[in-house]
Amino acid sequence: MIDACLVFADGLFSYACTLPSNPLAPCRWRQGGAVLITLAIATLFTGLSYGFYAFGILGWIKYPDYVAYEEDYVRTPGDFLTFDSVLNASAAMVRHALGEKTE
Amino acid sequence: MRKRDSSTTDRLVTDAPISKISQVIVFFPGLNLFLGHLDSVDPPSFDDLEKIMNTLGIVCALVLGTVFSLGGACGYDELVAADDRYYENEHFRFFVDGFATYDMVGKPPSAIYIKYVSVSTHIILYTLFILILMYIYLVAGIDQGGGMERIQVSIW
Numbered sequence: 001m002i003d004a005c006l007v008f009a010d011g012l013f014s015y016a017c018t019l020p021s022n023p024l025a026p027c028r029w030r031q032g033g034a035v036l037i038t039l040a041i042a043t044l045f046t047g048l049s050y051g052f053y054a055f056g057i058l059g060w061i062k063y064p065d066y067v068a069y070e071e072d073y074v075r076t077p078g079d080f081l082t083f084d085s086v087l088n089a090s091a092a093m094v095r096h097a098l099g100e101k102t103e
Numbered sequence: 104m105r106k107r108d109s110s111t112t113d114r115l116v117t118d119a120p121i122s123k124i125s126q127v128i129v130f131f132p133g134l135n136l137f138l139g140h141l142d143s144v145d146p147p148s149f150d151d152l153e154k155i156m157n158t159l160g161i162v163c164a165l166v167l168g169t170v171f172s173l174g175g176a177c178g179y180d181e182l183v184a185a186d187d188r189y190y191e192n193e194h195f196r197f198f199v200d201g202f203a204t205y206d207m208v209g210k211p212p213s214a215i216y217i218k219y220v221s222v223s224t225h226i227i228l229y230t231l232f233i234l235i236l237m238y239i240y241l242v243a244g245i246d247q248g249g250g251m252e253r254i255q256v257s258i259w
Contacts, residue, residue, distance in 0.1 A: 033146070033152065033237075033241060036233055036236065036237050037152070037155065037156075037159075037237065039233055040156075040230050040233040040237070041159070043226050043227070043233065044159065044162065044166070044226075044227065044230045046226050047166065047170070047222075047223045047224075047225075047227035047229075047230060048223075048227075050219045050220075050223035050226065051166060051169065051170045051173070051219070051220075053219045054170070054173050054216055054219035054220045054223055055173065057199075057212055057216045057219065058173060058176055058177060058216065060195075060198075060199070060212060061177050061181050061182060061184075061185040061212055061213070061216060062176070062177055062181060
């Protein structure tokens, strides 16, 4: 899915690059500038979300003894596409700092 | 007691130079964050755009620095240990699979971690490329204070 998104973004990017027909004015706002800045904001937030996930997994890898993945904590797989995972990882780092394990 | 002046708010809501669709969107939080810049009938000035791009560039640099550091945050032994735990602990396996996107379900944590770090780096670098392109076209390409500025602004 992410590959498809990148291809789509690449298409938009190429479209925006072909817009400047007049060397005096790079592109019109509605046709070029707004497209580019929307694309920049969208890709930035997408990258942020993936970095957010990576940070969550880092907590599981670095501090496995401090992450609560016990049976009562696991509900449904969809629950972990939320802030829970990162909060869990952050809590693991705090527990690690305090020397408190989950067992 | 000082009387509350609501004229500014009224003007922002009713007389803002935005399209009819945006007059509805403006009431939805989240969507209206960038509305003033993205859907204005009057395009923003090049100075405003430069400020937006500066802000986005700084955020990109900060996030990119953080994401790059994630790659070296854990070593080989830690990744292997996490993978072993994935295959041995049923709860942990369910936990990781629930977190993964559909194409990464069933993959060990090291694969998911490396995938997310690389994708995040890729996408944020992409944002930087877009910003550089915008800088070339909308900042460096603008003849500020020169003879062509009036023509450029009229076309813009």
